[in-house]
Amino acid sequence: MKYDSNSEGKEKILVASILLFAETGFDGVSMRDVAEKSGLTPAALYYHFPSKEQLYFEAVVFAFRKVAKIVADAISAASTPTAQLESVVDVASRMLAENRNILRLMQWIKLDRNEERLRRFGAAAFQDLYLTMYRLASELAPQFNPSALAVSIIGIVIFPFEAHAVFQFLPGYDDLEGSRAHFLKHVVTLLSDGFVGAPQAAKAPATSIA
Amino acid sequence: MKYDSNSEGKEKILVASILLFAETGFDGVSMRDVAEKSGLTPAALYYHFPSKEQLYFEAVVFAFRKVAKIVADAISAASTPTAQLESVVDVASRMLAENRNILRLMQWIKLDRNEERLRRFGAAAFQDLYLTMYRLASELAPQFNPSALAVSIIGIVIFPFEAHAVFQFLPGYDDLEGSRAHFLKHVVTLLSDGFVGAPQAAKAPATSIA
DNA sequence: GTCTATACCGCGATAGAC
DNA sequence: GTCTATCGCGGTATAGAC
Numbered sequence: 001m002k003y004d005s006n007s008e009g010k011e012k013i014l015v016a017s018i019l020l021f022a023e024t025g026f027d028g029v030s031m032r033d034v035a036e037k038s039g040l041t042p043a044a045l046y047y048h049f050p051s052k053e054q055l056y057f058e059a060v061v062f063a064f065r066k067v068a069k070i071v072a073d074a075i076s077a078a079s080t081p082t083a084q085l086e087s088v089v090d091v092a093s094r095m096l097a098e099n100r101n102i103l104r105l106m107q108w109i110k111l112d113r114n115e116e117r118l119r120r121f122g123a124a125a126f127q128d129l130y131l132t133m134y135r136l137a138s139e140l141a142p143q144f145n146p147s148a149l150a151v152s153i154i155g156i157v158i159f160p161f162e163a164h165a166v167f168q169f170l171p172g173y174d175d176l177e178g179s180r181a182h183f184l185k186h187v188v189t190l191l192s193d194g195f196v197g198a199p200q201a202a203k204a205p206a207t208s209i210a
Numbered sequence: 211m212k213y214d215s216n217s218e219g220k221e222k223i224l225v226a227s228i229l230l231f232a233e234t235g236f237d238g239v240s241m242r243d244v245a246e247k248s249g250l251t252p253a254a255l256y257y258h259f260p261s262k263e264q265l266y267f268e269a270v271v272f273a274f275r276k277v278a279k280i281v282a283d284a285i286s287a288a289s290t291p292t293a294q295l296e297s298v299v300d301v302a303s304r305m306l307a308e309n310r311n312i313l314r315l316m317q318w319i320k321l322d323r324n325e326e327r328l329r330r331f332g333a334a335a336f337q338d339l340y341l342t343m344y345r346l347a348s349e350l351a352p353q354f355n356p357s358a359l360a361v362s363i364i365g366i367v368i369f370p371f372e373a374h375a376v377f378q379f380l381p382g383y384d385d386l387e388g389s390r391a392h393f394l395k396h397v398v399t400l401l402s403d404g405f406v407g408a409p410q411a412a413k414a415p416a417t418s419i420a
Numbered sequence: 421g422t423c424t425a426t427a428c429c430g431c432g433a434t435a436g437a438c
Numbered sequence: 439g440t441c442t443a444t445c446g447c448g449g450t451a452t453a454g455a456c
Contacts, residue, residue, distance in 0.1 A: 141405030159365025194404035195351030
């Protein structure tokens with residue numbers, strides 16, 4: 001856990017800045033904000049990081065290393081591909097519900113137009129995560145394009161949490177993500193059986209639309 | 211098509227600002243930027259709109275009115291629920307591929323933390339769209355929670371286009387969204403049959419992972 | 421390793437001429 | 439209906455003391 005003599009000081013700054021970057025994005029966070037949250041002055045930040053850009057990069061990589069480990073562990077814990085899918089959807093939906101930082105960081109990154117930054121993030125933070133889901137998709141369903149299936153699985157899990165911010169104000173919206181058991185069942189049933197093959201039992205409680 | 215005596219002037223500003231807000235979001239666009247793109251000065255914008263906030267609101271509503279119409283038309287054009295699903299996925303994926311503005315505007319809105327703004331957007335821009343998908347989900351599969359199914363369908367179509375910005379740099383990634391025919395077949399097969407019930411024929415061409 | 425002080429720039433918005 | 443000019447604020451980053 002030790003990197004160099006400055007790592008404790010840097011880590012305090014990284015933890016504080018993850019919260020801020022997740023909330024308002026790279027451009028929405030000022031070095032003054034980070035300094036205040038870290039209990040330092042702006043000038044002190046520039047002793048540890050050469051620029052706001054580099055601070056952002058290190059903060060994002062720091063945050064996503066943990067995610068990659070959680071997902072890899074969830075897959076290792078199950079034996080059959082189907083059980084692995086259920087396991088990974090379960091831990092992912094728990095993480096997304098309890099920790100909005102990861103979700104929002106990913107949203108900001110999808111909107112980033114800085115290609116250099118995206119390449120660095122891909123290599124340092126997302127490659128392992130994607131490859132893990134690619135392999136799972138290959139084993140789950142050889143008849144599908146594994147890349148497309150992996151993206152579909154990731155999207156069907158993540159998107160509802162992203163959209164919740166907007167959909168919560170619409171009439172007829174059911175907050176299924178609030179009930180993890182129902183959400184898990186919905187996702188796994190839809191992915192495995194589709195709406196043609198799924199049995200009646202798949203139905204989760206629904207409020208009537210106004 | 212006529213609203214009031216100022217509408218032509220306002221519309222020119224709205225069209226210009228939609229492009230800018232889609233690219234860099236509310237905070238990333240300055241009134242100076244909008245003025246330059248509209249061929250006016252910042253002070254002139256304040257004759258047509260009382261604030262940057264109100265300009266943003268009108269621009270988003272203006273953009274999404276067209277989307278709601280396109281989706282509603284796609285559903286009207288087909289008779290059975292299954293055909294309606296295929297039709298709506300088809301036009302949506304075409305729109306998302308050809309017009310990044312709508313996709314990115316939606317992404318910025320999902321990240322917005324201004325509840326008042328989200329309520330206004332919901333009522334003015336997204337309510338009809340959501341209700342249309344809710345009804346389609348109900349008819350497609352009564353055994354699923356219609357709200358959850360509607361969100362899943364929307365997510366499985368939209369998410370790949372959002373993630374493309376990041377995933378394009380990862381080894382093994384297949385740009386299936388670039389081939390609309392394959393993407394359409396993938397989505398409809400997965401949603402209707404799942405990976406258990408889908409026939410071998412569902413497979414789309416794949417590059418091998420490195 | 422952290423501070424105070426500051427250079428320099430771009431922001432939303434407004435006043436008042438035309 | 440559009441302009442020029444400007445106010446007051448907050449942004450990144452740096453110089454130099456301690």
